Amino acid sequence: MPDQDILALNAFDPRAATAIGQAVERRLRSFGAGSVLFYQEPIEMVRAEGVWLHAADGRHYLDVYNNVPSVGHCHPRVVEAVRRQVGTLNIHTRYLNAVVDAYAERLLATLPAAIDNLVLTCTGSEANDLALRVARAATGGQGFVVTRTAYHGNTAAVTDISPASRPGRPLAPHVRAVAPPDLYRAPDPGARLAAAVAEAAADLKQRGLGFAGFIADSVFSSDGVHVDPVGLLGPVVEAVRAASGLFIADEVQPGFGRTGAALWGFARHGVVPDIVTLGKPMGNGFPMGGMALNADLLAAFNAEDKYFNTFGGNPVAAAAGLAVLDVIRDEGLIDNARAVGDHLLQGLREIANAHVAIGDVRGAGLFIGLELVADREARTPAPAIATAVIEGLRREGILIGAAGPHGSTLKIRPPLCFSRDNADRVVEACDTVLRGLPVG
Amino acid sequence: MPDQDILALNAFDPRAATAIGQAVERRLRSFGAGSVLFYQEPIEMVRAEGVWLHAADGRHYLDVYNNVPSVGHCHPRVVEAVRRQVGTLNIHTRYLNAVVDAYAERLLATLPAAIDNLVLTCTGSEANDLALRVARAATGGQGFVVTRTAYHGNTAAVTDISPASRPGRPLAPHVRAVAPPDLYRAPDPGARLAAAVAEAAADLKQRGLGFAGFIADSVFSSDGVHVDPVGLLGPVVEAVRAASGLFIADEVQPGFGRTGAALWGFARHGVVPDIVTLGKPMGNGFPMGGMALNADLLAAFNAEDKYFNTFGGNPVAAAAGLAVLDVIRDEGLIDNARAVGDHLLQGLREIANAHVAIGDVRGAGLFIGLELVADREARTPAPAIATAVIEGLRREGILIGAAGPHGSTLKIRPPLCFSRDNADRVVEACDTVLRGLPVG
Numbered sequence: 001m002p003d004q005d006i007l008a009l010n011a012f013d014p015r016a017a018t019a020i021g022q023a024v025e026r027r028l029r030s031f032g033a034g035s036v037l038f039y040q041e042p043i044e045m046v047r048a049e050g051v052w053l054h055a056a057d058g059r060h061y062l063d064v065y066n067n068v069p070s071v072g073h074c075h076p077r078v079v080e081a082v083r084r085q086v087g088t089l090n091i092h093t094r095y096l097n098a099v100v101d102a103y104a105e106r107l108l109a110t111l112p113a114a115i116d117n118l119v120l121t122c123t124g125s126e127a128n129d130l131a132l133r134v135a136r137a138a139t140g141g142q143g144f145v146v147t148r149t150a151y152h153g154n155t156a157a158v159t160d161i162s163p164a165s166r167p168g169r170p171l172a173p174h175v176r177a178v179a180p181p182d183l184y185r186a187p188d189p190g191a192r193l194a195a196a197v198a199e200a201a202a203d204l205k206q207r208g209l210g211f212a213g214f215i216a217d218s219v220f221s222s223d224g225v226h227v228d229p230v231g232l233l234g235p236v237v238e239a240v241r242a243a244s245g246l247f248i249a250d251e252v253q254p255g256f257g258r259t260g261a262a263l264w265g266f267a268r269h270g271v272v273p274d275i276v277t278l279g280k281p282m283g284n285g286f287p288m289g290g291m292a293l294n295a296d297l298l299a300a301f302n303a304e305d306k307y308f309n310t311f312g313g314n315p316v317a318a319a320a321g322l323a324v325l326d327v328i329r330d331e332g333l334i335d336n337a338r339a340v341g342d343h344l345l346q347g348l349r350e351i352a353n354a355h356v357a358i359g360d361v362r363g364a365g366l367f368i369g370l371e372l373v374a375d376r377e378a379r380t381p382a383p384a385i386a387t388a389v390i391e392g393l394r395r396e397g398i399l400i401g402a403a404g405p406h407g408s409t410l411k412i413r414p415p416l417c418f419s420r421d422n423a424d425r426v427v428e429a430c431d432t433v434l435r436g437l438p439v440g
Numbered sequence: 441m442p443d444q445d446i447l448a449l450n451a452f453d454p455r456a457a458t459a460i461g462q463a464v465e466r467r468l469r470s471f472g473a474g475s476v477l478f479y480q481e482p483i484e485m486v487r488a489e490g491v492w493l494h495a496a497d498g499r500h501y502l503d504v505y506n507n508v509p510s511v512g513h514c515h516p517r518v519v520e521a522v523r524r525q526v527g528t529l530n531i532h533t534r535y536l537n538a539v540v541d542a543y544a545e546r547l548l549a550t551l552p553a554a555i556d557n558l559v560l561t562c563t564g565s566e567a568n569d570l571a572l573r574v575a576r577a578a579t580g581g582q583g584f585v586v587t588r589t590a591y592h593g594n595t596a597a598v599t600d601i602s603p604a605s606r607p608g609r610p611l612a613p614h615v616r617a618v619a620p621p622d623l624y625r626a627p628d629p630g631a632r633l634a635a636a637v638a639e640a641a642a643d644l645k646q647r648g649l650g651f652a653g654f655i656a657d658s659v660f661s662s663d664g665v666h667v668d669p670v671g672l673l674g675p676v677v678e679a680v681r682a683a684s685g686l687f688i689a690d691e692v693q694p695g696f697g698r699t700g701a702a703l704w705g706f707a708r709h710g711v712v713p714d715i716v717t718l719g720k721p722m723g724n725g726f727p728m729g730g731m732a733l734n735a736d737l738l739a740a741f742n743a744e745d746k747y748f749n750t751f752g753g754n755p756v757a758a759a760a761g762l763a764v765l766d767v768i769r770d771e772g773l774i775d776n777a778r779a780v781g782d783h784l785l786q787g788l789r790e791i792a793n794a795h796v797a798i799g800d801v802r803g804a805g806l807f808i809g810l811e812l813v814a815d816r817e818a819r820t821p822a823p824a825i826a827t828a829v830i831e832g833l834r835r836e837g838i839l840i841g842a843a844g845p846h847g848s849t850l851k852i853r854p855p856l857c858f859s860r861d862n863a864d865r866v867v868e869a870c871d872t873v874l875r876g877l878p879v880g
Contacts, residue, residue: 008534023536030544032557033739036534036748044536048529056538068750069530079527087519089488090509090725094448094476096463096484098496104470117472122563122727123751129595154749155569157596165746280750285530287562287727287751299473306605308476309594310508310720311563311727 009383009407010390012037023056038401039394048073051415051422053399064414064426065399070256070281071327072417078284081323085316093120093313103318106325108292110263112272117298120313121289124252124279125153128215130291131275132157134301135246138274141210145200145245147180149405151222152215152250153279161215164222174209176200180223181232184360184371185379190232194239201243213246213274218265221253224404225362225369225411230261233269249273252289253367256281257328257416260338260365268364284327286320287311333416337365340418344368347427355434357385368412369403370430381408385437392433398426449823449847450830452477463496478841479834488513491855491862493839504854504866505839510696510721511767512857518724521763525756533560533753543758546765548732550703552712557738560753561729564692564719565593568655570731571715572597574741575686578714581650585640585685587620589845591662592655592690593719601655604662614649616640620663621672624800624811625819630672634679641683653686653714658705661693664844665802665809665851670701673709689713692729693807696721697768697856700778700805708804724767726760727751773856777805780858784808787867795874797825808852809843810870821848825877832873838866 012035014020014028023044027035044056050072053061063073071078085099093100104118121127136142144161146152151164159165160172171177178196181189201211218233220226240247254265255278261268264276274297279289289312301307311317328334345363348370352358359373359382372389374382386402389410393400403411414422452475454460454468463484467475484496490512493501503513511518525539533540544558561567576582584601586592591604599605600612611617618636621629641651658673660666680687694705695718701708704716714737719729729752741747751757768774785803788810792798799813799822812829814822826842829850833840843851854862 023538023541026541026545027536030541030548030558031533032735033742034557034559034747036746037536038534042536044538045529045531046537048531053531053535056536066531068532074527074530076527082526083523086522086726087514089485090514091485091488091493091506092508093471094478095493096467096477096482096496097486098463098484101463101466101470105466108470117474118470119474123566123749125566125749126563126595133596133599154747155566155595155597156573159573159745285751285754285756286526287754287757295472302473305599306476307474307594309563309565311725314725314727316725317727 008038009387009402010038012040012042016040039391051418059397062398062422062425064412065401066415067253067258067413068280069285070258070416071284071324071331071333072415075284075327077327078320078323081319082286082316085319090314090316092310097315099315100313100318103321106322111276111292114272114294115276115292117293117295119291119298119307120317121291121309122287122311123153123289124277125155125158126309127277127279127289127291128152128158128250129155130307131215131248131277132161132212133305134275134291134293134297135213135248137301137304138297139210139212139245141204141212141245143174143176143204143209143211145176145178145197145214147216147220147223148177149180149223150177150216174204176204180220181226182224183226183228184362189226190229190235193232194235197236198239198243201240201245211243211245213248214240215248215250217250217253218269219254219259219364219367221367221411222403224371224409225367227259227362227364227367231269233266233271237271246274247271248275248277250277252277252279256324257334257337258365258367260334260341263328263334282324283317283320284324286317288317288321328416331417337416340420340423341365341368343420344412344423344426347423348430351427351431351434354431357382357434357437363412366414366416366418370410370412371404372408372410381406383407386410388437389430389433392436393429396429396433398429448478449827449842450478452480452482456480479831491858499837502838502862502865504852505841506855507693507698507853508720509725510698510856511724511764511771511773512855515724515767517767518760518763521759522726522756525759530754530756532750537755539755540753540758543761546762551716551732554712554734555716555732557733557735559731559738559747560757561731561749562727562751563593563729564717565595565598566749567717567719567729567731568592568598568690569595570747571655571688571717572601572652573745574715574731574733574737575653575688577741577744578737579650579652579685581644581652581685583614583616583644583649583651585616585618585637585654587656587660587663588617589620589663590617590656614644616644620660621666622664623666623668624802629666630669630675633672634675637676638679638683641680641685651683651685653688654680655688655690657690657693658709659694659699659804659807661807661851662843664811664849665807667699667802667804667807671709673706673711677711686714687711688715688717690717692717692719696764697774697777698805698807700774700781703768703774722764723757723760724764726757728757728761768856771857777856780860780863781805781808783860784852784863784866787863788870791867791871791874794871797822797874797877803852806854806856806858810850810852811844812848812850821846823847826850828877829870829873832876833869836869836873838869
């Protein structure tokens with residue numbers, strides 16, 4: 001069972017509930033079967049700041065899950081930027097306004113020189129949906145290669161390339177899924193992934209579908225967090241280009257400093273994508289997304305197709321986005337992600353000695369995977385232990401989720417302002433919870 | 441050439457520009473071929489309130505175009521709601537939060553009883569993309585029927601059902617386009633549309649694609665604004681259901697009181713849709729969208745497919761949405777739309793006597809179409825006159841756009857707080873501009 005942004009191991013299931021509280025009943029009445037709640041006893045939140053979420057019952061929770069409020073919940077500088085702009089001007093990009101131009105310039109300056117144009121959308125899903133169209137127009141191919149538990153968003157076209165959204169169901173004919181680069185289970189993951197992508201691209205071509213590109217996030221988040229060795233994407237991108245496809249770097253998860261190595265996840269691997277897509281942390285919660293690419297590639301697409309996004313590039317989003325970039329710079333959040341991430345990795349590796357259920361601890365910056373196994377030798381995924389730890393950590397006042405094809409990898413992805421003390425608290429709590437489990 | 445949300449008659453074209461100002465150059469540098477600007481000399485906006493937009497050069501413009509800031513630009517109550525919530529809590533719907541439940545209840549209470557569940561998205565495009573998936577899952581059909589110059593959004597799937605986005609290009613095999621209900625050119629538009637939809641649905645079935653549904657906005661905005669006679673959608677919805685399809689009411693344009701007859705455009709025609717989609721004016725500029733439908737229909741979709749939208753239903757959007765509903769109620773904006781709309785229609789019909797270029801004036805509430813013709817007898821569309829009037833009105837300090845298959849219908853769609861004085865100003869300015877044209 002994959003855990004990503006739709007299917008969570010710790011999802012509330014009304015059929016399994018012994019008693020449903022009033023707040024949950026209220027939610028189910030309006031949102032029905034579309035309700036997606038965490039925990040068998042869902043938590044009602046009322047307030048948040050920094051790394052803390054405050055619940056209606058007075059409890060507070062350390063946030064190790066939410067990567068949207070990436071510079072911290074309700075960061076005062078982002079809040080102030082939104083407050084100022086929302087009372088001044090909030091309009092689309094068919095009129096000029098200097099805020100959106102300033103944002104585009106700031107953002108593009110952080111990207112490789114070849115990535116010199118930007119399209120602003122409202123969500124990462126919209127950005128990926130558009131990137132698929134651009135890749136198809138540029139290559140004439142229809143087919144895409146993704147990893148097996150990839151998740152790239154929620155539109156019809158993007159759901160097709162998100163096997164995690166449709167577990168157990170056949171892929172669309174134009175989609176091929178390959179194994180993620182899992183160094184825990186096999187050596188040389190970059191070469192393996194490159195060979196698999198090349199084979200899949202050849203198969204798509206042979207079947208007359210053509211090959212448009214390979215899309216991945218460089219931390220392979222929903223595949224279970226696979227970040228090493230640094231540089232693994234090099235041979236993959238070569239294979240994609242040898243097959244005349246585009247490499248789309250989905251930075252919705254690793255982007256905006258999370259890996260502690262650079263602002264962008266792809267940069268950590270030393271590759272330059274053809275298209276970069278952006279989402280979640282871009283506005284620290286203000287809805288915004290984007291697609292960055294070379295001007296010629298965009299012009300070729302626009303020669304045939306037009307694209308306009310009403311909310312994309314509105315000045316309130318741009319102001320929020322500018323504040324996010326300011327905060328990442330002024331608070332040294334990339335360095336913090338690296339330093340605190342390393343500290344957290346080390347702490348988790350230390351307790352791993354005492355817990356046979358911890359099969360692997362891996363990560364980059366503040367994106368860490370802790371894989372739980374039923375058998376260390378056989379490396380058997382243990383989703384039941386992951387669920388127990390998620391519930392145990394909730395009792396310890398820590399919010400966390402899981403990822404990977406079996407949902408057996410805890411996904412540690414806190415706001416980038418996480419401190420060493422916060423990290424120590426997570427390590428202690430993991431230790432406590434695992435000690436309390438029969439299998440821990 | 442259609443005018444809708446992508447292709448505008450008055451779009452800036454860098455190839456036609458004799459001189460490009462610094463602000464435009466700056467925009468083109470970052471946004472390249474994806475730039476979509478109005479006017480051959482685009483306007484830089486710096487501030488807005490109510491029905492007014494203020495430009496960098498000190499001029500101000502009466503807004504007769506923008507339907508997103510529907511209760512007025514930077515409305516103080518919406519601004520205050522966003523300012524308060526953005527500093528308190530901004531998180532997704534996997535935790536409970538009372539603001540989003542309050543919003544859902546308020547919104548659902550305005551819809552027919554059978555429409556009792558809501559899915560919140562970030563944009564109208566996302567809402568329509570999801571509605572297509574729901575309709576396919578519910579019917580087993582793949583095909584959709586739309587009107588000839590329909591525009592429903594910008595995702596890959598929604599672009600397929602938006603002929604206006606791809607003028608002159610063949611439709612996807614699963615899409616059929618029918619003539620809009622144009623009372624100016626033919627009588628009995630409801631019966632005609634019903635027959636055309638029935639025929640298209642039968643054709644889709646015969647070709648093995650099946651029929652999933654018919655999607656339309658009830659003012660046929662991008663088709664050139666067709667609103668009469670009241671009730672025209674009755675036979676159409678009957679035809680859709682007789683063919684076992686769903687009727688999706690795209691309320692992105694007519695919703696939230698614009699027609700002056702009811703909060704929802706479909707209600708004016710006395711029909712109950714299977715799915716209602718929402719967007720643009722929902723948050724008065726705060727990005728939000730939604731899909732409302734019967735709980736059983738949603739449950740059937742969710743039994744096979746999951747859907748989660750990270751930004752959809754965040755409490756800041758919900759707070760903005762609540763404020764919009766409050767303002768519509770407390771300021772009597774539906775009544776105002778009807779009263780001022782009627783006054784504006786009457787004023788425009790009066791000047792029509794003096795201008796042979798005005799072929800037709802039609803509308804409901806504050807959604808009015810003024811169709812310009814080269815020959816009143818032949819009713820020949822006159823896009824060149826429409827362009828001249830758009831540019832002339834800009835010099836008069838009025839922002840307006842055009843719609844319809846030839847872009848010959850001025851689309852009058854101001855904020856709902858438009859006053860009689862504002863309306864009089866529009867009538868006078870139209871009169872002045874038309875007098876100044878050789879053909880006026």
